[in-house]
Amino acid sequence: MDNRRIFIRKFGLLAGSVLLSDQLMAFAAFKGPRYKVAVIDLMILKRQKLSAFPLSKEIGADGVELDMGGLGDRDTFDNKLADPLVRAEFLAKAKELNLEICSLAMTGFYAQSLATRPTYKQMIGDCISTMKAMNVKVAFLPLGVQGDLVRNPELRPAIVERLKVAGAMARKAGVVIGIETALDAAGELKLLQDIGSAAVKSYFNFSNAIKNGRNLHQELRILGKKNIIQIHCTNEDGVWLQNDPKVDLKAIRKTLDDMGWKGWLVIERSRDQKDPRNVKWNFSANTAYVKSVFQ
Numbered sequence: 001m002d003n004r005r006i007f008i009r010k011f012g013l014l015a016g017s018v019l020l021s022d023q024l025m026a027f028a029a030f031k032g033p034r035y036k037v038a039v040i041d042l043m044i045l046k047r048q049k050l051s052a053f054p055l056s057k058e059i060g061a062d063g064v065e066l067d068m069g070g071l072g073d074r075d076t077f078d079n080k081l082a083d084p085l086v087r088a089e090f091l092a093k094a095k096e097l098n099l100e101i102c103s104l105a106m107t108g109f110y111a112q113s114l115a116t117r118p119t120y121k122q123m124i125g126d127c128i129s130t131m132k133a134m135n136v137k138v139a140f141l142p143l144g145v146q147g148d149l150v151r152n153p154e155l156r157p158a159i160v161e162r163l164k165v166a167g168a169m170a171r172k173a174g175v176v177i178g179i180e181t182a183l184d185a186a187g188e189l190k191l192l193q194d195i196g197s198a199a200v201k202s203y204f205n206f207s208n209a210i211k212n213g214r215n216l217h218q219e220l221r222i223l224g225k226k227n228i229i230q231i232h233c234t235n236e237d238g239v240w241l242q243n244d245p246k247v248d249l250k251a252i253r254k255t256l257d258d259m260g261w262k263g264w265l266v267i268e269r270s271r272d273q274k275d276p277r278n279v280k281w282n283f284s285a286n287t288a289y290v291k292s293v294f295q
Helices: 002-028 052-059 084-096 120-134 153-173 185-195 206-211 216-223 249-259 279-294
Strands: 035-040 063-067 100-105 138-142 176-180 200-205 228-232 263-267
Touching: 035 052, 035 100, 035 279, 052 063, 052 084, 052 279, 084 100, 084 120, 100 120, 100 263, 120 138, 120 153, 138 200, 138 228, 153 176, 153 185, 153 200, 176 228, 185 200, 185 216, 200 206, 200 216, 206 216, 206 228, 216 249, 249 279, 263 279
Parallel strands: 035 063, 035 263, 063 100, 100 138, 138 176, 176 200, 200 228, 228 263
Antiparallel strands: none
């Protein structure tokens, strides 16, 4: 009986230490305020340009999502960050301005097909290598028009298989790939389950739910906090977030708070139609409003 008590006590301590370790690892993955706000170098017209950092600072963001460069018919991305000297400049400028690089974006897949490109492993491998070199933990991978599983369900087996491969690559490197799909939350959750990798999660976009007439709050809850790695806090262009009747950020914050989610809110669009190319004007307004709600 005494041995049994000792075993139970030791097992309880071991289980507690494992749980605490998992909690500490989760906390270490996202330091600082519960919600941070970033902008995208591509959308502020500074794709892979060092000047994206001072502009992001002027806008008031906490960080930047950097793009991997164009893809087109190349074997891999036109990635300036593959150059160690360029990477060093970017990292130094980010540190100087106290900005974080929240993620690297493979936006080339908006127009290209993950299901059919023969060099997809090279593309994803190059992104992961850049992530490791820059200590970035999240990559954004949109399935895009050619990978739209609502319109092209026949692509699902190939996409699942390739994302399993990508997940294995990401897991080995200690990073996460966030995918954006055209599926509803239930469909995307099923896709994640079929992929079966903790290194492939959802990169949720408010506009996908809104433009398809879905309940944004319900979509967030269906996916759940453990399946959402980052959020594109945005709607279609036309009006700023604070003037958009379809986006109730205060209610969205309550939903995310209730879920226990924390992480990066990355502003993509929501530019005023009067002057959509006025980057500083549009993104400063949206960033200030998002921060007023979430910080």
